[in-house]
Amino acid sequence: MLTIGGVHTFYGNIEALRGVDLEVREGEIVTLIGANGAGKSTLLMTICGQPRASRGTIVFEGKDITRWPTHAIIRAGIAQSPEGRRIFPRMSVHENLLMGATVSDPAHLADDLNRVYALFPILQRRSDQRGGTLSGGEQQMLAIGRALMSRPRLLLLDEPSLGLAPMVVKQIFRTIEDINREQGVTVFLVEQNAYHALKLAHRAYVLVNGSVSLSGSGRELLANAEIRAAYLEGGH
Amino acid sequence: MSTAAPIATAAPAPAKAPPPAVPPARHPLLAPLREAAVAALVALAVAVPLVGFETVQGASGLVLRTRWSWVAIAVVSVFIGRLLLALLRPVRRQPRARKDAGPAARAFRDAARWLGPIAILLALALPLLPFADRYILDVSILVLTYIMLGWGLNIVVGLAGLLDLGYVAFYAVGAYSYGLLALNFDLSFWMCLPLAGMFAATFGMLLGFPVLRLRGDYLAIVTLGFGEMIRVILINWYKLTNGPNGLSGIPRPSFFGLPFATTPAGGGETFSSFFGIAYSPLHRVIFLYYLILVLALLTNLFTLRIRKLPVGRAWEGLREDEIACRSLGINPTNTKLTAFAIGAMFAGFAGSFFATRQGFVSPESFSFIESAIILAIVVLGGMGSQVGVVVAAIVLIGGPELVRQLEDFRMLAFGGLMVLIMIWRPRGLLAFRDPTIRLGPRRTAAPTGEHRG
Ligand SMILES: Nc1ncnc2c1ncn2[C@@H]1O[C@H](COP(=O)(O)OP(=O)(O)O)[C@@H](O)[C@H]1O
Ligand SMILES: [Mg+2]
Numbered sequence: 010m011l012t013i014g015g016v017h018t019f020y021g022n023i024e025a026l027r028g029v030d031l032e033v034r035e036g037e038i039v040t041l042i043g044a045n046g047a048g049k050s051t052l053l054m055t056i057c058g059q060p061r062a063s064r065g066t067i068v069f070e071g072k073d074i075t076r077w078p079t080h081a082i083i084r085a086g087i088a089q090s091p092e093g094r095r096i097f098p099r100m101s102v103h104e105n106l107l108m109g110a111t112v113s114d115p116a117h118l119a120d121d122l123n124r125v126y127a128l129f130p131i132l133q134r135r136s137d138q139r140g141g142t143l144s145g146g147e148q149q150m151l152a153i154g155r156a157l158m159s160r161p162r163l164l165l166l167d168e169p170s171l172g173l174a175p176m177v178v179k180q181i182f183r184t185i186e187d188i189n190r191e192q193g194v195t196v197f198l199v200e201q202n203a204y205h206a207l208k209l210a211h212r213a214y215v216l217v218n219g220s221v222s223l224s225g226s227g228r229e230l231l232a233n234a235e236i237r238a239a240y241l242e243g244g245h
Numbered sequence: 246m247s248t249a250a251p252i253a254t255a256a257p258a259p260a261k262a263p264p265p266a267v268p269p270a271r272h273p274l275l276a277p278l279r280e281a282a283v284a285a286l287v288a289l290a291v292a293v294p295l296v297g298f299e300t301v302q303g304a305s306g307l308v309l310r311t312r313w314s315w316v317a318i319a320v321v322s323v324f325i326g327r328l329l330l331a332l333l334r335p336v337r338r339q340p341r342a343r344k345d346a347g348p349a350a351r352a353f354r355d356a357a358r359w360l361g362p363i364a365i366l367l368a369l370a371l372p373l374l375p376f377a378d379r380y381i382l383d384v385s386i387l388v389l390t391y392i393m394l395g396w397g398l399n400i401v402v403g404l405a406g407l408l409d410l411g412y413v414a415f416y417a418v419g420a421y422s423y424g425l426l427a428l429n430f431d432l433s434f435w436m437c438l439p440l441a442g443m444f445a446a447t448f449g450m451l452l453g454f455p456v457l458r459l460r461g462d463y464l465a466i467v468t469l470g471f472g473e474m475i476r477v478i479l480i481n482w483y484k485l486t487n488g489p490n491g492l493s494g495i496p497r498p499s500f501f502g503l504p505f506a507t508t509p510a511g512g513g514e515t516f517s518s519f520f521g522i523a524y525s526p527l528h529r530v531i532f533l534y535y536l537i538l539v540l541a542l543l544t545n546l547f548t549l550r551i552r553k554l555p556v557g558r559a560w561e562g563l564r565e566d567e568i569a570c571r572s573l574g575i576n577p578t579n580t581k582l583t584a585f586a587i588g589a590m591f592a593g594f595a596g597s598f599f600a601t602r603q604g605f606v607s608p609e610s611f612s613f614i615e616s617a618i619i620l621a622i623v624v625l626g627g628m629g630s631q632v633g634v635v636v637a638a639i640v641l642i643g644g645p646e647l648v649r650q651l652e653d654f655r656m657l658a659f660g661g662l663m664v665l666i667m668i669w670r671p672r673g674l675l676a677f678r679d680p681t682i683r684l685g686p687r688r689t690a691a692p693t694g695e696h697r698g
Contacts, residue, residue, distance in 0.1 A: 089572045
């Protein structure tokens, strides 16, 4: 579904991605773990075309989207819950969700809203409240819900567990699984919280210094001694 | 030039209390004094070139004269102002300034729901009130023109968050389009109005297309340049615009074909004879008043409507977070372009009105200070607030009328007022934003605090 081949991305002179190769197949949950500054967020943003890859190709459902403008990539069926959530703090929850429906057909707006509210009932209760007044967990749910409003076939999630209480993290990961299983959305998940993210994943990659150093099934990586030492010690 | 002092007062100065490393035994006056000294230095730097030199017509051309006393006055007043501000700061409630909707703002917002209709009714009734003489009506027309311009610019600055310093250019395009169309093609007001709006919108697109990739400050500079460019073109394209002399003899408005006159030029009915009332020169003024009232209300209605539509929401989204908007599939360039074009269109309408009211347009009416005033109305009103624009327009346009005797010092008072408002309400007079869509009935207990744990 998504094939990334030899992608390099620069911020000025800084080379944040140094030839990334990876693949996400239809129906999977693929997890990418890596330390702070490894380039995880850069990879997700590069998939969406901001910043643009300076070398390499990104192919989505057979189309080379490497040079496409961001809005066209989103229209093609990719949605992102970005790093830091980036919800609109001064808009209500409801309006935030409507913003997510920008590229979708207004005819199924009501259906999509109901679907998101069913997934996150708390959002329905908070629908008139400003986005900025939500708790961290609620903001993350809103960011995911907003991304789902465009009916994506591929959902990119950037550290959805960041800064959340363990209970909330569990709930969010359970919902991600539901989205994947029940709604058939392919998920590409970026995490530092490696334990949960690897348990959830069909397959996983490890990003080190802007390139992939390891890959395998989620189970394999969880059992890998190196991974345990680098990403799991002290955790769960 | 006399605004130099207030601007310098507003210059950012280190507002922090002494850092913790500094022993607390220091004199409490030291920090405010240093702050005031820094502000005074900035004022000095600004005032020397702006106020310090004056060119006067001498026997052999322009002569440079200095007026250091003026510079001294500016620097001293900035020093004192900043010192007072620094000394009074601890008294002011800091968090309230940060908060989006303080209790006062919220009370006002609730009041605004019935205040709006009452204000509209008052505006409708104004010409019928006994004290409404020619002068009151003229000032009201002026204020309403600026309310309309403020609402128009609010779409660009307040909603879409694009800092446009050349808004007056579109006002000029509207006014000249109207004048040229009416003079050369003998079209009626109601024909020219939409055309002038279209011309202005087209100019908005032409400007917007290349510059909307630019961000913040750059956009501001380019629009500033564009505003001046239009004015320079109007001055120099003598064949079309009659240069600095402007266009005169622009047809005055008629009441749907009925002229406001004692006796019509070519026989036929006039407004007064048609309705069988005595001729009064006030009729035309009242008509103009209602005309601009309707145009302004249409602008407002349009904005209120479009804010609930996807494109309006996209504007607000772009203002808050462009990157998030992109990742939601919004095309920022097109979205900004529509805001720019629509804002320009309303300036074009207002320009048409200006042309028909004056019967005369010249480049002088469209200088940068006009853009600055309209922008000040939007910013002081609290970006994005429709009611705020009304309040700010009344204060900024009506206010100077009340203090006409200040003459040259009007601009100084104007600058001082802006500084005061920015100190008192840093985010504008009415800075709050209500959700434009609600699901259920209004929830009274909904928390509004901006800070989370
Ligand atoms: N906007 C930016 N400008 C310059 N450098 C950046 C920017 N964003 C990220 N970087 C750099 O790129 C590298 C990868 O960052 P990022 O993708 O955010 O890592 P991760 O998400 O894995 O923590 C880091 O070295 C970071 O400093
Ligand atoms: Mg990151």
